[in-house]
Structure formats: structure tokens, C-alpha cells
Amino acid sequence: MxxxxxxxxxxxxxxxxxxxxxxxxxxxxxxxxxxxxxxxRERAGLFDVSHMGQxxxxxxxxxxxxxxxLSCEVASLRPGRVRYGLLCxxxxxxxxxxxxxxxxxxxxxxxxxxxNIDKDRDWIEGHAGAASVEDRSDATAMLALQGPAAPGVLGxxxxxxxxxxxxxxxxxxxVAGVPARVSNTGYTGAPGYExxxxxxxxxELFDRLLDAGQDAGLxxxxxxxxxxxxxxxxxxxxxxxxxxxxSPLAAGLERFVKRKQGGFIGAxxxxxxxxxxxPEELVGFELLGRGIAxxxxxVLCDERPSGRVTSGAPSPTLGRSIGLAYVRPxxxxxxxxxxIEVRKRLLEARVVxxxxxxxxxx
Amino acid sequence: xxxxxxxxxxxxxxxxxxxxxxxxxxxLGITDYAQQQLGDVVFLELPSAxxxxxxxxxxxxxxxxxxxxxxxxxVTGRVVxxxxxxxxxxxxxxxxxxxxxxxxxxxxxxxxEFESLMNSSAYRDYVAEREEG
Numbered sequence: 001m002x003x004x005x006x007x008x009x010x011x012x013x014x015x016x017x018x019x020x021x022x023x024x025x026x027x028x029x030x031x032x033x034x035x036x037x038x039x040x041r042e043r044a045g046l047f048d049v050s051h052m053g054q055x056x057x058x059x060x061x062x063x064x065x066x067x068x069x070l071s072c073e074v075a076s077l078r079p080g081r082v083r084y085g086l087l088c089x090x091x092x093x094x095x096x097x098x099x100x101x102x103x104x105x106x107x108x109x110x111x112x113x114x115x116n117i118d119k120d121r122d123w124i125e126g127h128a129g130a131a132s133v134e135d136r137s138d139a140t141a142m143l144a145l146q147g148p149a150a151p152g153v154l155g156x157x158x159x160x161x162x163x164x165x166x167x168x169x170x171x172x173x174x175v176a177g178v179p180a181r182v183s184n185t186g187y188t189g190a191p192g193y194e195x196x197x198x199x200x201x202x203x204e205l206f207d208r209l210l211d212a213g214q215d216a217g218l219x220x221x222x223x224x225x226x227x228x229x230x231x232x233x234x235x236x237x238x239x240x241x242x243x244x245x246x247s248p249l250a251a252g253l254e255r256f257v258k259r260k261q262g263g264f265i266g267a268x269x270x271x272x273x274x275x276x277x278x279p280e281e282l283v284g285f286e287l288l289g290r291g292i293a294x295x296x297x298x299v300l301c302d303e304r305p306s307g308r309v310t311s312g313a314p315s316p317t318l319g320r321s322i323g324l325a326y327v328r329p330x331x332x333x334x335x336x337x338x339x340i341e342v343r344k345r346l347l348e349a350r351v352v353x354x355x356x357x358x359x360x361x362x
Numbered sequence: 363x364x365x366x367x368x369x370x371x372x373x374x375x376x377x378x379x380x381x382x383x384x385x386x387x388x389x390l391g392i393t394d395y396a397q398q399q400l401g402d403v404v405f406l407e408l409p410s411a412x413x414x415x416x417x418x419x420x421x422x423x424x425x426x427x428x429x430x431x432x433x434x435x436x437v438t439g440r441v442v443x444x445x446x447x448x449x450x451x452x453x454x455x456x457x458x459x460x461x462x463x464x465x466x467x468x469x470x471x472x473x474x475e476f477e478s479l480m481n482s483s484a485y486r487d488y489v490a491e492r493e494e495g
Binding site: 017028029032033034224227228290291292294313314316343 | 401423425427
């Protein structure tokens with residue numbers, strides 16, 4: 001049995017199928033992955049993501065510590081704003097991918113992957129200098145309210161202030177009587193919010209949100225739909241597209257790396273690896289016929305081994321199979337035909353532009 | 363235990379397939395328990411007419427959004443037909459696993475093999491054991 005989020009009993013009551021993920025017992029689906037996926041694309045879904053970690057850095061050295069720890073610019077991030085970034089190691093690999101919240105001039109919060117909480121905390125403590133580091137993961141509940149109906153649902157419980165939070169910004173709001181840090185962010189490629197609040201209030205707020213969203217077609221959504229949604233948006237998943245060995249540049253995350261400024265852990269190694277040339281680059285692909293390519297499947301180009309699939313699934317929105325793969329640079333150009341070896345058969349695939357599915361209206 | 367249907371006119375395997383002899387046609391598929399465990403079925407690889415399947419051995423593959431599972435033959439036989447509807451509508455396996463979502467029609471070669479299979483009440487107990495475990 002794994003660790004439980006404060007919403008474990010709520011999931012069981014809703015009839016969720018529970019699976020172990022990153023050491024936690026988590027809902028993989030309530031009704032059906034395809035239905036929950038469609039709910040988020042067309043209406044809204046509510047995800048328990050309380051398994052994710054929150055690590056706070058504070059004190060006069062907090063900004064400089066984060067500037068050293070993270071690939072993204074930190075000093076330019078104003079309070080109330082969020083930025084995506086990478087914690088890199090000395091070899092230019094990725095310790096974790098995180099979202100960084102500037103809570104105050106001298107306080108920052110990193111939202112980190114569940115599987116990496118302990119590793120990240122140790123890494124941050126080891127490199128934070130005089131900044132104070134606090135892991136508030138267990139005390140913090142986190143919900144993701146995602147989908148085109150999310151603003152209306154949140155507005156109903158938090159008032160008009162919710163509608164004023166622009167993309168990649170956050171506010172402290174009262175949501176149905178529960179104080180919550182609400183950011184206009186997510187991991188689905190849909191509009192929506194992430195809410196951070198006291199773990200003790202989780203069952204109450206989860207139910208209030210589901211009730212408030214009932215007319216709008218909000219439904220609880222599990223990790224299964226979260227994965228197909230993030231894949232359609234071509235958002236990387238640590239352990240699949242990112243690892244301690246992979247450079248963020250090979251993963252296509254250059255815009256989250258302060259290459260000119262440098263000065264963060266791993267900056268020199270990242271540049272050195274870029275000069276040497278990355279042996280493989282991350283690309284998106286779609287299958288031309290039936291079947292599903294999955295993580296670990298070999299990729300061929302011109303009948304030669306050319307890489308491996310890191311994530312793959314049927315895209316419910318597109319009605320065909322999609323995936324991400326690391327391939328040799330000569331196979332990375334858009335339109336390149338690939339073969340993907342699935343149970344000793346070759347499925348035809350083509351390198352395509354990502355994201356596979358774009359946000360409505362953008 | 364969750365709510366499952368296991369028709370009494372089918373025989374069942376430990377790998378969660380059913381097989382049914384109806385007049386002169388024998389069909390097989392996956393059980394209600396199996397389809398609920400799998401979740402949304404999105405793709406199947408099935409043998410063609412004329413292929414042989416052998417009791418206890420994999421004869422095909424079923425994929426849900428999240429997972430890939432082998433399909434095991436409940437009895438030995440020759441494939442008469444694989445369900446042509448599943449290519450376009452694999453979700454029939456979820457919607458109607460004993461009827462519209464059948465996988466194969468076969469000609470069994472050894473009637474005695476059916477004796478090694480479970481009836482619906484034995485299979486129900488077998489599912490319950492695993493649910494509790």
C-alpha cells in the first residue's frame with residue numbers, strides 16, 4: 001500500500017480505480033479515461049494532484065538560491081507570477097521539472113513531481129546556501145480544475161477575483177470559505193487552475209467544487225486522463241521525457257533555459273553538450289495506421305535503429321495514436337517517416353509538430 | 363465485490379476469458395471483470411480465419427488506453443472468424459463483452475478441454491478471491 005493523499009476516501013467513495021503512482025495510491029480513473037479526457041477538453045475535470053510536492057525557500061538569499069538552482073530566470077519573476085523551470089545537475093541533466101511561484105520578494109515555492117520530492121528536497125537543501133528550505137508537501141493539498149468550464153466553476157465559488165488571474169499568475173483567494181493559492185496553470189493543455197491549500201480542508205473543497213460544477217458538466221478525473229491530456233499538449237513527464245541524464249535542450253525546453261545569463265547549476269555542462277551535439281532529440285510523432293506505440297518501443301528510420309518511444313497513447317481528441325520519442329538528429333525533422341517496433345511488427349509513423357492539440361482559441 | 367455479470371451458459375478461464383458453445387457455433391471473449399479491469403479498450407490484435415489457437419497459449423493482444431494485455435485461448439481450435447466489428451469499434455468489448463463484443467468464433471478440436479474450465483459460479487468465486495486479496 002502506498003501513501004495516501006487527503007482525498008483517498010473521497011476517491012474510493014466515488015468508485016475510482018486506485019493504482020500506485022510515485023509511491024501514492026492514486027485514482028487512475030473514476031468512470032473511463034476517454035470520458036474524463038473528453039470532459040476536460042469540452043467542459044471541465046477536477047484532479048487530485050495532492051501527491052505533488054511543495055518546497056518553499058525563504059529569506060534574503062531565497063532568490064539568489066533559486067537563481068542558482070533553476071534553469072529559468074528568477075530575479076525577473078514578480079510576486080504573484082509563476083514560471084516553469086528545471087532543476088539541473090552538474091552534468092546538465094534534469095533533477096526535476098518544476099513550477100516556481102514568487103510568493104513574496106523573499107519567498108518562493110517550487111511545485112515538484114511526486115516521485116522526486118525527497119530527491120529534490122535533498123538537492124535543494126544541499127545547494128540553497130543561507131536560504132531557508134521547507135518541504136510543505138504533506139500539509140498541502142493540491143487540486144487541478146481544468147477545462148473550458150473551469151473559470152465559471154471557480155468564479156462561482158471564489159467570486160470575480162478568480163476571473164482576473166491571468167495565465168501564469170496566481171492569487172490568494174477564498175474558495176468556498178477555504179483560503180487557497182490559486183494559479184492559472186495546468187498540465188492538460190486546457191485552460192484552468194491549480195489550487196494549493198490546507199490538506200485538512202481537502203475533502204470539503206473537493207466536494208464543494210464537484211457540486212458547484214455539476215451543471216457545467218464537471219467530473220472528477222484521474223491520472224489516466226491526466227496522462228493522455230498532457231501527451232496531447234506534448235508536455236514532458238519526468239521519468240519519460242526527462243531524467244538525470246537528459247539535457248533540457250535535447251528535450252526541446254530551450255525557452256526555459258537562461259542560456260545567455262547562465263550561472264545556474266549545470267549551465268556549463270548544458271552548453272558543452274550542445275556544442276558536442278545531442279545524440280538524440282525529442283520529437284512528436286503520429287501513427288499512420290492502427291495500433292499504439294508505447295514507452296520503450298524502438299524507433300527505426302530508413303530501417304536503422306534511431307531511438308525509442310518515451311510516451312505513447314491513443315489521442316482521444318485526434319482519434320489516432322500519438323507519442324513522443326528521442327530520435328537521432330537526422331530523423332528529427334518534421335515529416336520524417338519512422339518505423340516503430342511494436343511486438344516485432346513495424347508500425348508506420350511520421351514526425352509531426354507539437355503540441356498535437358492546441359488550446360482552443362490559441 | 364463490484365457488480366459483474368457472468369452468464370451461466372459460458373465457461374471461464376483463470377485468465378478471464380469466456381467461451382460459449384451455442385448450437386454449432388463456439389465463440390469466446392473476455393469477461394465483464396476483465397473489461398472493467400482494463401478500462402476503455404482501444405485496439406485489438408486477433409488471429410485470422412484458419413489460424414490455430416492452443417489452450418492456455420496467447421492468441422492475441424488487447425490494448426486499453428493505459429495497458430497492453432495478452433489474450434489466452436480457453437480451448438484449442440481453429441479460428442472461423444474474428445469479430446469484424448472490433449476493428450472500427452473496439453469499445454464493443456466494454457459495452458457488450460458477451461454479445462456484440464465477442465472476439466473469435468472457433469471450431470474446438472478437443473471437447474474434453476472444456477472440463478478444465480470454470481463454470482460461472484466457480485469463476486465468480488475466483489474473481490471474489492482476487493478482489494479481496
